Amino acid sequence: MPTLWIVIAVVVAVLLVxxxxxxxxxxxxxxxxxxxxxxxxxxxxxxxxxHGIGGGDGSS
Structure with a gap:
């Protein structure tokens, strides 16, 4: 589910900032x-x- 990876990426980015x-x-x-x-x-x-882990290509 690529949407989940996008949400995780946004949360991580906000926490880093x-x-x-x-x-x-x-x-x-x-x-x-x-x-x-x-x-x-x-x-x-x-x-x-x-390496395509959570790349949003639908494979995850």
Whole structure:
């Protein structure tokens, strides 16, 4: 169901933006979610997209 993947992607994107803004405003608490973890999550998402996992082609 590709629509589910779109909803998940939007929720993840919103959470990332909110987390980034929170990190900018309260930088001293930013070590709770290091940028390395964010980068790893982004790379995992990119890998999944490249390999057709949740690609929205109807196969999922």
């Amino acid at each position: 909110v987390g980034w803004l929170y990190d900018r405003k309260f930088g001293f608490q930013g070590d709770r979610m290091p940028s390395a973890e964010r980068r790893a999550a982004a790379e995992a998402h990119a890998w999944n997209t490249q």
